[in-house]
Amino acid sequence: MLIREEAGWWYRLRDDGLAIVSLVAVENEEVVGHILFSELPIETAGGVINAASLAPTAVRPGRQGRGIGSALVRRGLELCRQRGIGIVVVGHPHYYPRFGFATELAKNLASPYAGEAFMALDLVPGAIDGIVGAVRYPEVFNQV
């Protein structure tokens, strides 16, 4: 048996009450994947808009490439859709577009991670599209 202290920058998000959706994938009673969506305010001229950041997604080495990550993303997005918010991710441009994420949609959002890896997804029309503002990542993201 191995007992380890929880570690990882994302636990801070949960401890700070910023987690919106946190899911694990379980196979044979073993956790093989994890995904977290957390609150991400977007500051606009008209006030603050609530959005979510998708980070991290992780699947155990040896279990990758079998659809576990995709299943976590899709289920997480379903749960976020019920909240009517938009989602922002900083991730691989080969992976996230298959779920609908687009760099183009994020182009009006100022971000320290702006670039082709900075993508957004409108889970409900207008959640991100048409918004001009700046995302405000919690301080813990500086530790990533």
Ligand SMILES: CC(C)(COP(=O)(O)OP(=O)(O)OC[C@H]1O[C@@H](n2cnc3c(N)ncnc32)[C@H](O)[C@@H]1OP(=O)(O)O)[C@@H](O)C(=O)NCCC(=O)NCCS
């Ligand atoms: C990225 C990750 C979560 C994907 O989970 P997964 O269960 O392996 O993914 P799926 O089986 O659902 O999808 C497989 C696809 O993901 C792609 N993929 C896997 N890891 C990738 C990575 N690091 N970057 C880009 N694409 C990746 C594979 O090439 C494959 O693409 P294809 O369908 O076009 O062949 C997982 O590989 C992982 O934990 N990687 C290490 C940690 C990491 O990079 N996390 C992402 C932070 S944004």
